[in-house]
Amino acid sequence: MAKRPIEPLFWTLFSGGGVISAFFVPILLFLFALALPLGWITAPSYESLHHLVSLPLSRLFLFVVCSLPLFHWAHRFRYTLYDGLQIKHLNEFINVICYGGVIVGTVVSAYLLWNF
Amino acid sequence: MAENIDLDVARYSPERDESPSLQRYTVPLRKDWVVLDALNYIKDRVDGSVTFRWSCRMGVCGSCGMMVNGEPKLTCATFLSSYAPGPVRVEPLRYFPVVRDLVVEMSDFMTKFRRVKPWLVRKEEKPISEGEYLQTPEQLDNYKQFSMCINCTLCYSACPVYGLDPFFVGPAAIAMAQRYNLDSRDEGADERMDILAQHEGIWGCTFVGECTKACPKNVDPAGSIQQYKLTAAMHWFKTLLIPKTSK
Amino acid sequence: MSVPIARSTPPHTPYHPRWYRKRVSTYWWLLQWSYFRFVLRELTSLGVAYSCVILLCLIRALSLGPQAYEDLQKRLASPVFVALTVVSLLLVLFHTVTWFSLSARAMVVRMGGKRVPGVLISASNYVAWLVVSGLLAWLLLR
Numbered sequence: 337m338a339k340r341p342i343e344p345l346f347w348t349l350f351s352g353g354g355v356i357s358a359f360f361v362p363i364l365l366f367l368f369a370l371a372l373p374l375g376w377i378t379a380p381s382y383e384s385l386h387h388l389v390s391l392p393l394s395r396l397f398l399f400v401v402c403s404l405p406l407f408h409w410a411h412r413f414r415y416t417l418y419d420g421l422q423i424k425h426l427n428e429f430i431n432v433i434c435y436g437g438v439i440v441g442t443v444v445s446a447y448l449l450w451n452f
Numbered sequence: 453m454a455e456n457i458d459l460d461v462a463r464y465s466p467e468r469d470e471s472p473s474l475q476r477y478t479v480p481l482r483k484d485w486v487v488l489d490a491l492n493y494i495k496d497r498v499d500g501s502v503t504f505r506w507s508c509r510m511g512v513c514g515s516c517g518m519m520v521n522g523e524p525k526l527t528c529a530t531f532l533s534s535y536a537p538g539p540v541r542v543e544p545l546r547y548f549p550v551v552r553d554l555v556v557e558m559s560d561f562m563t564k565f566r567r568v569k570p571w572l573v574r575k576e577e578k579p580i581s582e583g584e585y586l587q588t589p590e591q592l593d594n595y596k597q598f599s600m601c602i603n604c605t606l607c608y609s610a611c612p613v614y615g616l617d618p619f620f621v622g623p624a625a626i627a628m629a630q631r632y633n634l635d636s637r638d639e640g641a642d643e644r645m646d647i648l649a650q651h652e653g654i655w656g657c658t659f660v661g662e663c664t665k666a667c668p669k670n671v672d673p674a675g676s677i678q679q680y681k682l683t684a685a686m687h688w689f690k691t692l693l694i695p696k697t698s699k
Numbered sequence: 700m701s702v703p704i705a706r707s708t709p710p711h712t713p714y715h716p717r718w719y720r721k722r723v724s725t726y727w728w729l730l731q732w733s734y735f736r737f738v739l740r741e742l743t744s745l746g747v748a749y750s751c752v753i754l755l756c757l758i759r760a761l762s763l764g765p766q767a768y769e770d771l772q773k774r775l776a777s778p779v780f781v782a783l784t785v786v787s788l789l790l791v792l793f794h795t796v797t798w799f800s801l802s803a804r805a806m807v808v809r810m811g812g813k814r815v816p817g818v819l820i821s822a823s824n825y826v827a828w829l830v831v832s833g834l835l836a837w838l839l840l841r
Contacts, residue, residue, distance in 0.1 A: 343655040344688035347681055357747045358798040358824075362791050363832035365750045367839060368757055369784040373775035380840055382765040388839065389761055402754050405747045412744035415658050419616050420738055422725055441751060448758050466717040522731070549718035557718055593814075612734060615723045659801060660737045678805030 346411050353408025360401050395449040402445040403438070410434035457481040457532060458539035459490055461502060464550050472550060474541065475499075481536060487527040488516055491542065491554075504554035511668060514604030518554050519543040524609035524666045547608060547615040561605050564621045567647060568629040573640025591636040598631035598676050600669040607663035607673050619652035623663035623673035626654055630676040633683075649684050657681075740797045746790025749783065799824040 371377045380388075388394055414434045418424045456478045464472035477498055479490040488506055495502050506516040509528040516527045521541050532540070548556035578585065607623035608614050614622050629648055633641045648654050657677045664674040724730065728738040753775075760771040774780060802824070803817035 341649055341651060341655070341688075343651060344649070344681075344685040347655065348685045348689070351685075353747075354794075354798050355802075357750070357791070358795040359828055359831050360835065361747060361750045362788065362795055363835050364754060365784065365788055365791055367836060369750075369753050369775050370781070370788065373772045374781070375776075377840060379772075382761075382768055385768075385839075386761050389758065398754070398758060402751050402758075406751045409744040409748035409751070412741055413748075416738065416741040416744070419613060419658065420728055420741070422616060422723075424617070441755070445755055445758070448755065448762065452758070452762050464719055466719070469719075471719055471721075546721075547723070549720045551718060612723075612727055612737075615727070658737075658741070659805070660734075661801075661804075662733060662737075664804075665733070672804075675804045675807075678801075679807055682805070 346407075349404065349407045350411035353404040353406070353411075356401060357405035357408055361405060364401070390452050395452060399445055399449050403442040406438045406441045410438040454481055454537055457490075457536060459487075459494065460539050460541045461491070461494065461554070462541075462543040462550075463502070463553055464544075465552060472543070474543075476539065479532075481532060481538075483533055485532045487518075487520055487525070487530045487532055487540065487542060490532055490540075491527065502554075503552050512602055514602035517545050517604045517606050517609070519546055519609065524606040526604060526606065526668050529668055545605060545609045547611075548605070558605065561603075561608060561622065561624070564625045565603070565628065568621065568625050568644055569640055569647075570625075570628040570632060572632065572635065572638050573643060574637070575639050585637045587636055594636070595631045595634035598627045598634070598671055598673075601627055601631070601671045601673075602669055604668065606666040606668065607671075610662035610666035612660060612662070613656050613658060617652070617656050620656040621648065621653050623657075623677065624671075626657075626680060627671055627673040627676040630680050633680070645684060645687060648680065649688075654680055654684060740793065743790040743794035743797070746787035747794060749787040750791060753784075795828065799828075 367377070372379050389398065411434070414430055417430050418427070423430070457480075459477050459479055460474040461477060462472045463469075463475045477494045479493050479498075482489070486509075488509055491502065491504055491506075495504075504516070504518070504527075506528065507513040508515070511526055511529045514526075517524060518527050519525070519542070520527065520530055521535065522543075524545060527542070542554065544550045544554045545556045548558065548560070551557050601624055603624060605624060611620075611623055614620050626648065629644045632638045633644060654677055657674075659674060659678055661674045664672045667673060728734045756771060757768075760767040775784070799821045800817075803820040806820065808815040808820060
């Protein structure tokens with residue numbers, strides 16, 4: 337039997353990340369990076385926001401929202417580089433940048449949310 | 453409607469030319485003519501050296517696939533009048549080696565197609581005395597769409613991944629594998645999984661979706677590949693968590 | 700692995716033609732509108748990555764205290780970041796729209812023996828998206 341490929345795992349994570357980012361990212365980005373900084377909506381107080389994020393459920397939710405979409409990016413961007421720029425021969429380098437970046441992001445988000 | 457239309461036909465003779473060039477011919481623009489009719493007119497009356505494949509001229513054999521104005525089409529199913537006033541550019545199918553003029557070398561597709569075992573695989577054949585394999589309409593419905601493939605390879609010409617990756621198995625092959633995987637009479641899903649679940653099998657596909665757009669028979673190879681990815685992923689997790697399910 | 704037939708170009712002999720193999724251009728994705736739309740769809744992943752980074756910065760700022768949060772808000776309101784965010788937002792929205800139409804085609808959902816049409820699956824995705832977004836907005840802003 338041939339060597340067991342790792343691609344199915346990557347593809348599953350990519351799909352999960354795609355679903356999460358399709359549902360949750362637009363509204364979160366809009367609120368926190370556009371509406372609130374530009375004052376279009378009255379901002380919730382720092383304390384209430386801090387309290388909301390510190391809840392265990394919120395931390396879990398945020399961990400998922402910060403890590404799975406990153407994986408979605410890594411997998412998709414890797415293939416975009418392969419096909420778009422035809423640099424498949426640099427695949428070790430690309431894999432390190434993409435999946436390495438995800439691991440860094442996941443570790444950072446886990447650390448931040450654990451110590452919130 | 454104008455009297456005539458120009459066709460820019462790709463010409464390439466391996467003995468004479470380094471690369472293909474376009475040669476212009478003027479053909480009558482008849483309302484009921486397809487591009488294949490125009491090509492046959494050229495071959496019969498203007499230039500007998502133009503070489504191309506065709507057979508049934510009714511869209512079921514898959515022989516007459518060519519690039520018409522940069523899109524993969526069956527020339528027997530593409531009306532000349534939809535390109536008026538022209539000129540119409542006719543070139544050989546993209547991403548395949550060109551043998552001569554509009555004829556391409558298909559053996560890469562044939563090899564990959566054979567590799568996915570496009571036949572009913574059974575561990576034990578039912579003896580004839582026991583009668584036929586029975587199948588309900590619902591079971592037929594599961595795979596019927598994928599069985600409509602006429603192997604015209606327009607999908608291969610539409611797929612950028614096939615053009616970029618020499619190892620990619622390609623849309624029609626995977627759709628045909630799915631056609632057999634989903635057939636209730638078939639028992640070969642595991643064998644095909646081994647072949648297709650390698651990196652060059654289904655994982656090269658990035659769901660561009662051009663193959664489904666190009667398909668003249670509505671086989672929807674893109675859909676079949678994504679469905680197969682889901683199956684393969686679930687199988688991967690199953691064999692990871694329950695080792696006994698792997699053979 | 701042996702070289703596949705598609706890539707080998709044997710020299711011309713009297714008994715074997717010299718095939719012509721055109722190399723796929725690096726700019727293949729610019730030659731056709733459908734290819735360009737595909738690459739744009741794939742590049743939406745950059746918008747997703749940007750959003751994740753912003754969220755992480757936000758969480759960090761929240762944990763560091765009200766001053767850090769204020770500073771981050773001011774920074775996000777600067778023209779550079781607003782421009783980046785608008786571009787990312789457009790990319791992310793394009794991702795949502797294309798993802799819903801793609802997933803409808805990739806899944807076969809059968810109810811009562813018949814296949815559910817893709818339009819229904821996409822529509823239910825959109826409804827769920829609106830509900831989820833509304834819920835999140837309400838949760839965060841009340």
